[in-house]
Amino acid sequence: MDKVKVAILGSGNIGTDLMIKLGRSEVLELTTVIGIDPESDGLRKAKELGYETIDTGIKGFLERSELADIVFDATSAKAHVRHAKLLREAGKQVLDLTPAAVGPLVVPPVNIKEHVDADNINLITCGGQATIPMVHAINSVQSVEYAEIVATISSKSAGPGTRANIDEFTETTARGIEKIGGARVGKAIIILNPADPPIMMRDTIHVLVKGDQVDEEGIARSIKEMEQQVQEYVPGYKLRQEPIFNGNHITVFIEVEGAGDYLPKYSGNLDIMTAAAVKVAEEWAKRKISQAIV
Template sequence: MTRAKVAVIGSGNIGTDLMIKVMRLSDSLEMAAMVGIDPTSDGLARARRRGVATTSDGVQGLIAMDGFGQIDIVFDATSAGAHVRNAAALAPFDKRLIDLTPAAIGPYVVPAVNLGQHLGAPNVNMVTCGGQATIPVVAAVSQVTPVHYGEIVASISSRSAGPGTRANIDEFTETTKAAIEQVGGAARGKAIIVLNPADPPLIMRDTVLCLVDRLDADARAAVVDSVERMVATVAAYVPGYRLKQAVQFTDVDATAAVRTLNPDLAPAPRTQVGVFLEVEGAGHYLPAYAGNLDIMTSAALQVAERLVARSEAAA
């Protein structure tokens, strides 16, 4: 089988981990180029040692490379602002872009939830690490009962947050909130990220809280089943993704002040669904505590392989 050639823009932690995943795990993708702006970066050095073509001249260096015309898919693992510029530079060349930044130029894609809906889009957005970890759970709950409010808290080790992540905190919360609503199905969403400086570093932890109508025993069982099936779906491409404890249910009285969460809600008995997750990294390039980066690269790899499978099926 002929492999589709891919390029990775961004030679930092995420881009380097993604490169290694492509080379180790994929039967349908071939690393054609690693692109950075720092000629001394470890990502570019590792790519050169593996025989991958490199440039430290950014996206313009990629465009000027021999073999650029044969590249099918470009991953962007830079920053939100840089992706806007990179996408504009690549627009004339008809490449498929997979955006691992919070720029959100293209539609949000969470593979376990909506990958099949956006395979024809020229530029798909992988939301954020917190979004990839938590939106599947919001979607699982919304498959059983309407989610009036969905809140997620992503707690990651500060050591796993590089310059791009730190520069994009605002974009993280805004993009994740929008995707909780648009992909997860919540009427209102909220996202919070915590950079935990604990030493030794802690593995990524995520909390998902969904406010729904009052659930009886049968509905609670249906929610548990839906969440557990969704967790298994994500774990199929992110092996370190797991429930930390059983799904929790807390009844909320009709007198509770939930209009601060969703002003459209009339007083009524509700139930809060609490789901607690842990994401351990696979250790391909990053330490196990960097599950936040591992889930992003694993999800992006899923998208690229599905794009290739779709193209082959259509040929």
């Protein structure tokens, strides 16, 4: 069975981590890494591993667009707006790991099936990828009136992009909690913790469900099942405690340990983004392959 060819646009930390994850995929074949700085660590590493490298950005790739059918964009929100248009015209499927959110928001275990044919999807934020599955898991048992998430990440794994655009994190995550998680009202808080050694990413999900009778058993079961579904593509994702029930207020504690591919293990926040992107791309690839067989 042929694999589907993919390229990574952006040779920073995220792009390089993707490169290592894609090397393990059974349905995706990484062919090309695209950057704008020939001296970057990412491009050098890509060359070492035998991938095609393009150091003239999107323009260089479009001249050789037969190199990939699926493109991961790990550049910036501003650049992605331009890339999205060009790549759509070139007929590519695109995974947007920036906060640009040109396409629909996707959290793999929640709504991947609705977007198997999309030409561009957005992965929201790391906090969204870690918490929206749980909001959805609760909402599928009992209506969620309000969901609030608190993402605490180590200072070392919060890059300059996150820091300069911290409002985008809270606003985009809150939108995802409502649109994808199903909460009537969503809110997000992010905290940076500089402790050394760095802490693992922690996410706390506070939810208020509708109704006086809370189906504690059903909700706890649904949360457990969701934990397993996320673990299929993010092995370091786990519940830190049993969910706490306090009337209609439910609190869920998550920890995300990264796979330690290119980024250190404490960077679970970055790992969950790259892992989710690969998961979506694999679903796309499986569909392309099955269509080709038919």
